Amino acid sequence: MRDTKPIPARAQYKRVVLKLSGEVLRGGKSGDPIDATTLSTVCAQVKEIHELGVQVCVVIGGGNIFRGLNGEKRGVDRTTGDYMGMLATVINGLALMDCLEKIGVNTRVQSAIPMNQIAEPFILRRAIRHLEKNRVVIFVAGTGNPYFSTDTTAALRASEMHADIIMKATKVDGIYDKDPKKYPDAVRYEQISFIDALRQRLNVMDSTAFSLCMDNNVPILVFDLNEKHAIRRAVFGEKIGTLVCN
Numbered sequence: 001m002r003d004t005k006p007i008p009a010r011a012q013y014k015r016v017v018l019k020l021s022g023e024v025l026r027g028g029k030s031g032d033p034i035d036a037t038t039l040s041t042v043c044a045q046v047k048e049i050h051e052l053g054v055q056v057c058v059v060i061g062g063g064n065i066f067r068g069l070n071g072e073k074r075g076v077d078r079t080t081g082d083y084m085g086m087l088a089t090v091i092n093g094l095a096l097m098d099c100l101e102k103i104g105v106n107t108r109v110q111s112a113i114p115m116n117q118i119a120e121p122f123i124l125r126r127a128i129r130h131l132e133k134n135r136v137v138i139f140v141a142g143t144g145n146p147y148f149s150t151d152t153t154a155a156l157r158a159s160e161m162h163a164d165i166i167m168k169a170t171k172v173d174g175i176y177d178k179d180p181k182k183y184p185d186a187v188r189y190e191q192i193s194f195i196d197a198l199r200q201r202l203n204v205m206d207s208t209a210f211s212l213c214m215d216n217n218v219p220i221l222v223f224d225l226n227e228k229h230a231i232r233r234a235v236f237g238e239k240i241g242t243l244v245c246n
Helices: 036-050 068-074 078-102 124-132 150-160 194-199 207-215 230-235
Strands: 015-020 055-060 107-111 136-140 165-170 191-193 220-224 242-245
Touching: 015 036, 015 150, 036 055, 036 078, 036 230, 055 078, 055 124, 055 150, 078 107, 078 136, 107 124, 124 136, 150 165, 150 207, 165 230, 191 194, 194 207, 194 242, 220 230
Parallel strands: 015 055, 015 165, 055 136, 107 136, 165 220, 191 242
Antiparallel strands: 220 242
16 A cells, blocks of 8 residues: 555546756746746645645756757757756756755655765666655656657656656647747647647657657646646646647
8 A cells, every 4th residue: 555645536646747847947037047936936836736645756857057959059069968958957856856845845856867975866666665655756867868858758757657647837838739929820729639749740749758658658738837726737637738648
């Protein structure tokens, strides 16, 4: 029997992977890579669902500090740039851990790159045991390999952990048939199949991550993190964002 709090009747998911881009931590007016107010707001939302007994894994990006794909524009080799990006995710993960611990949420950070002084190595069974002990688990350093995005990390960890869903928290309120910033008549989907999203070349995740989710039947919910109680509403199965599934 799992040592977890009871799941409320309304909760639709018991184990989730929350995918956060590094950009969500960036301050608006301050421009700081990690804005204290924004960080606190994100962690408060994580605490909300954790207190419901939902098992929470977090995969964090590093684009607010360094994005590997942009490294070549700065004269950095792609492989080196990807490793730099992985280290950026570690910084973000530690910031999340510190903030969550301060508001009473037990948290563990697991890294795909060994760095034992600051994070545990990723060990699947240990990660599952942390969830069973009501701890939030933050996965950092991507997959540990260059040329793989943190979207792919989220898809991989969700498949390994047998998560019910990937919740991709972004700055947009879902997936549209075309860019809503350019086209006022853009239509937002409430639900779309993996196949249709592929056919329409919709920007959900990169192709590797998307294929992993489709092959392992892991649905993806894309929603706006800035909406009030967005993560809790998503866990309760409310009509928020866009659901991609088989």
